[in-house]
Amino acid sequence: MPYADSEPSGGRTPVPVAIKILVAGGFGVGKTTLVSSVSEVRPLRTEEEMTEPGSLVDQLDGVERKTTTTVAMDFGRISISEDLVVYLFGTPGQKRFWFMWDELAYGALGAVVMADTRRLADCFPSIDYFERNGMPFVVAVNCFDEARRYPSETMRSALNLTDDVPLLLCDARQRSSSRDVLVALVEHAVARLSNGQHVTPAR
C-alpha cells in the first residue's frame, strides 16, 4: 500500500509502497520455515491480553494477576526496491492468539494458509477467517517427507475450498518453492482485482 504523510513532507517522491502478506496455519506447519526461506526473519514481540483458553495453557501459578502475555511472531522483509517492500508476518498458530489477527489483517494484500495433510483441520480456522474477511488467500500444502500425498482434488474437497482459491503443494524449506507460493498469492490478488472482488478489510 502507498503511504499518506501524516505530517507535511518535503515533497518526497516516489511514494513508498508496503505490501503486507500474512502467513497463517496451525502450530508447527512450517510458517517460520517459509518466511525464513525467502527473507531474513526476525522475531517481532507484542504484548497481548491473555484469553481464557490461553490461561489454561500458560502456567500462571504465582502470577495469577498477569493478564497479558508476550506473543512472538515471525517477521520477514523482502526489499524489492527502495520504495517497494514486501513484509511477511507469520501469525501465531495457536487459536488463543486469534484476537491479534484483525490488526495483522488490516491493509494486508492477502494470506498464505499453510496446511499439513496429517493435521488438515489445524488450518480450518485460518481459512474461515480469511473467507469471512474477504481477503485473498492461497492454500500451501507443506509436503513433509513423512506425510502422505493426496491428489489436489481430494485436499480441495477436504478443505471445502471454492474453485477460485489456489491450492499449491510446496516444500517450505526450498526458497524457490516458497517464492512460488508468494507469486501465486500476488497473482490471485491481481485476478480478484480484475474481477472487482477485492475487499479491504475493515479495522
Added chain:
Amino acid sequence: MTRVNSNRAGWLAPDDHERVVRPYALTAGRTRPAGRSIDLVALVSAIRSRAGSELGIDDFSGLGPEHISLLRFCRLRASVADLAAELDLPLGVIRILLADLRERGLVSISQPVASGHTDVRILKEVADALRRL
C-alpha cells in the same frame, strides 16, 4: 471432513475482549499512544532540523534511551515493525514511544493507505520481483 464442524468454540471474536494492558516501565505506565493510531507498517523518519537549523540538546531533553535508539534507527526511513524487531521491544511499547517523538516533532510518520494494494500495476511489479528471488 467438512469445515462446517471446525472448532470455532475456542475462537474469540475481537469484540469480546476488553483490552487490559499491563503498565510498561518504559512508557511510564502508559498503555496507549497519544494521537493517531500507528500502523504496523507505517514508515517513520527522524526529523533532524527545524526552521533550517539542526536540532539542539533541548529538543531531546527528557527522552529515555529507548527514544534515542528509535531516533537513531529511523534516521533512514524505517517501518514500525522493523523498529520493534530492531530494538526487541513489544509493538505496543514502540508505538507509545513513537507517539512521544511525534508529539515533539522529532519524527514524521507516514501511515499506509488501506486502498493502496488495489493497484494492479504495482502488484504485477511485485509478482515479477518475487519471481526473480
